[in-house]
Amino acid sequence: MTQLLLTRPRRPALAPLAxxxxxxxxxALPSPGAAQDDDGTTGTNNNSSGGVxxxxxxxxxxxxxxVGDVWIGLDACQNNAxxxxxxxxxxxxEVFDIYVGSACNTTAARDQEGDDCELVRPGVEITVTQDLxxxxxxxxxxxxxxxxxxxxxxxxxxxxxxxxxVDNSGTSEAVDSDDYGRLVLNVDTDPPxxxxxxxxxxxxxxxxxxxxxxxxxxxxxxxxxDSGEGTGEPPSDASVPPSDPDAGGDAGTQAGSGxxxxxxxxxxxxEGATADSVSGYFATSEGSxxxxxTELSSANIEGRxxxxxxxxxxxxxxxxxxxxxACVYVVPTTGLKDLVEQNNGExxxxxxxxxxxxxxxxxxxxxxxxxxxxxxxxxxxx
Amino acid sequence: MMRAMFASLFAISLLASSAAxxxxxDLAPPARNFESAERLTLELRIGxxxxxxxxxDQLLGDxxxxxxxxxxxxxxxxxDDVLYxxxxxxxxxxxxxxxxxxESGAETSEETELEIIPLGALAVLRVDALARKLGIPFIxxxxxxxxxxxxxxxxxxxxxxxxWSLGLGYAGQIALDLDSLxxxxxxxxxEEWGINHSFVFFEVHGFEPTDDSLDLGGMSxxxxxxxxx
Numbered sequence: 001m002t003q004l005l006l007t008r009p010r011r012p013a014l015a016p017l018a019x020x021x022x023x024x025x026x027x028a029l030p031s032p033g034a035a036q037d038d039d040g041t042t043g044t045n046n047n048s049s050g051g052v053x054x055x056x057x058x059x060x061x062x063x064x065x066x067v068g069d070v071w072i073g074l075d076a077c078q079n080n081a082x083x084x085x086x087x088x089x090x091x092x093x094e095v096f097d098i099y100v101g102s103a104c105n106t107t108a109a110r111d112q113e114g115d116d117c118e119l120v121r122p123g124v125e126i127t128v129t130q131d132l133x134x135x136x137x138x139x140x141x142x143x144x145x146x147x148x149x150x151x152x153x154x155x156x157x158x159x160x161x162x163x164x165x166v167d168n169s170g171t172s173e174a175v176d177s178d179d180y181g182r183l184v185l186n187v188d189t190d191p192p193x194x195x196x197x198x199x200x201x202x203x204x205x206x207x208x209x210x211x212x213x214x215x216x217x218x219x220x221x222x223x224x225x226d227s228g229e230g231t232g233e234p235p236s237d238a239s240v241p242p243s244d245p246d247a248g249g250d251a252g253t254q255a256g257s258g259x260x261x262x263x264x265x266x267x268x269x270x271e272g273a274t275a276d277s278v279s280g281y282f283a284t285s286e287g288s289x290x291x292x293x294t295e296l297s298s299a300n301i302e303g304r305x306x307x308x309x310x311x312x313x314x315x316x317x318x319x320x321x322x323x324x325x326a327c328v329y330v331v332p333t334t335g336l337k338d339l340v341e342q343n344n345g346e347x348x349x350x351x352x353x354x355x356x357x358x359x360x361x362x363x364x365x366x367x368x369x370x371x372x373x374x375x376x377x378x379x380x381x382x
Numbered sequence: 383m384m385r386a387m388f389a390s391l392f393a394i395s396l397l398a399s400s401a402a403x404x405x406x407x408d409l410a411p412p413a414r415n416f417e418s419a420e421r422l423t424l425e426l427r428i429g430x431x432x433x434x435x436x437x438x439d440q441l442l443g444d445x446x447x448x449x450x451x452x453x454x455x456x457x458x459x460x461x462d463d464v465l466y467x468x469x470x471x472x473x474x475x476x477x478x479x480x481x482x483x484x485e486s487g488a489e490t491s492e493e494t495e496l497e498i499i500p501l502g503a504l505a506v507l508r509v510d511a512l513a514r515k516l517g518i519p520f521i522x523x524x525x526x527x528x529x530x531x532x533x534x535x536x537x538x539x540x541x542x543x544x545x546w547s548l549g550l551g552y553a554g555q556i557a558l559d560l561d562s563l564x565x566x567x568x569x570x571x572x573e574e575w576g577i578n579h580s581f582v583f584f585e586v587h588g589f590e591p592t593d594d595s596l597d598l599g600g601m602s603x604x605x606x607x608x609x610x611x
Contacts, residue, residue: 203491205537336496337535
């Protein structure tokens with residue numbers, strides 16, 4: 001038997017290896033039916049329909065190659081940022097006419113007086129049937145979608161963008177479903193309201209900043225910090241207003257309804273200013289739409305005092321103006337560990353594994369007793 | 383002739399009635415007197431707890447924590463319908479938050495916190511004679527054991543420290559025997575889940591750590607739900 005074992009070494013288990021390799025290969029394969037190109041930009045946006053599949057790849061050069069809805073915001077509109085579309089399953093026709101409006105695949109809609117369908121881009125030449133890329137200015141689309149709105153307006157809308165594959169540009173003939181693609185765009189050029197009731201705190205390592213949400217359509221928040229001593233001294237406990245009237249705790253100070261806060265900062269942060277004008281003061285962001293606080297690291301603050309303001313951002317990337325300006329203070333703090341050490345000389349660790357002598361005995365005797373009882377019981381049973 | 387015929391009919395009817403009775407017996411469910419073995423007692427526990435050391439009172443004294451814990455006892459000896467002697471273990475968790483103070487002793491906005499994870503080995507005497515013998519639906523329990531409470535603290539996301547507090551733990555408990563309220567349901571629970579008895583309880587418990595431990599000791603109460611399985 002020994003000889004057999006020596007002369008016939010055990011083979012490695014091949015089945016698990018084969019399964020693992022197969023799984024890895026399956027994961028690496030593209031899903032059936034999905035077009036795959038070098039940069040991995042596959043699929044369509046959720047709200048596209050028709051035989052031609054459409055996906056927004058980028059807006060103003062910013063990658064949007066994600067699953068889910070893509071939004072066009074005020075900034076993209078004002079700068080007429082290029083929206084890059086990727087079209088797949090393109091039919092063998094000469095050109096694309098691109099319209100904004102409702103039911104633009106029908107003759108009636110395109111012939112109708114009153115511009116129910118607005119031609120945004122005529123005669124985009126069809127060169128490939130897969131991965132055809134077309135760029136259109138966001139401002140051009142939004143302007144064409146509603147002529148009654150001046151400039152970029154201040155509203156949310158969902159215009160239909162039609163890509164009609166035709167042989168003669170400008171034709172009003174009806175287009176088969178295989179020869180067009182439709183994308184419902186999400187347009188929001190209305191910035192959210194600025195957060196309100198900003199409070200800055202006092203701390204040594206993490207200083208809380210709290211706020212109330214000014215509007216419902218918020219996706220995230222940005223916190224701006226202006227490190228400048230100002231004239232401020234850390235308020236004593238008695239002068240610190242509560243962050244929440246119901247909670248009654250300490251959360252620091254807040255500017256009045258003025259433009260800036262004279263107690264802190266250099267005056268760079270001003271209530272109502274645009275976020276772009278203070279981009280150099282960006283400190284951190286909170287990604288949750290329901291966030292009402294953040295912990296500001298003291299590393300974000302140079303010196304002992306800083307001004308802080310918050311900006312709300314909606315899902316289209318529109319930024320509110322700066323909130324009112326509050327102060328945050330870096331002060332030495334005493335926590336539980338420090339206080340125990342101050343009063344007792346050290347923080348008692350009493351670890352049963354690391355301690356020696358009496359502490360170890362303290363920790364171990366009940367275990368010993370329990371093991372002895374168990375051993376006695378087993379012996380009695382056997 | 384007639385008499386012989388009547389006798390035959392009587393005999394046939396007797397046989398038929400006997401067979402029918404036998405069939406009814408076969409269809410009737412067996413008597414429900416099943417009772418599974420009692421091996422473990424499980425307690426799900428919740429209650430406030432505050433360690434009594436001075437620094438806790440100063441920084442975290444507003445936080446009752448809520449100590450969540452679970453106790454599992456192995457029944458070592460059972461005197462039927464009178465008492466259980468068990469040995470078991472306990473594990474729990476509580477977390478306390480408060481504000482650190484500045485040099486003048488005033489509260490700052492920075493958070494300081496303490497987390498405790500009590501572990502314990504317990505000897506348990508559970509007397510159920512009142513409920514089983516006298517029909518008074520209360521169970522009395524005493525516990526004595528040794529505790530290892532792990533504690534960790536941090537302030538402002540840094541300034542961390544951890545350690546253990548060791549010492550004696552004790553408890554007295556009064557429980558309402560739920561079996562006495564609905565015996566039929568109690569039997570179903572035993573047949574389907576193996577739960578012999580269930581009870582709700584109120585317990586007063588204490589912890590006395592050694593001198594070289596952080597003094598997480600104190601007395602408090604917990605309430606909860608228990609099962610004998």
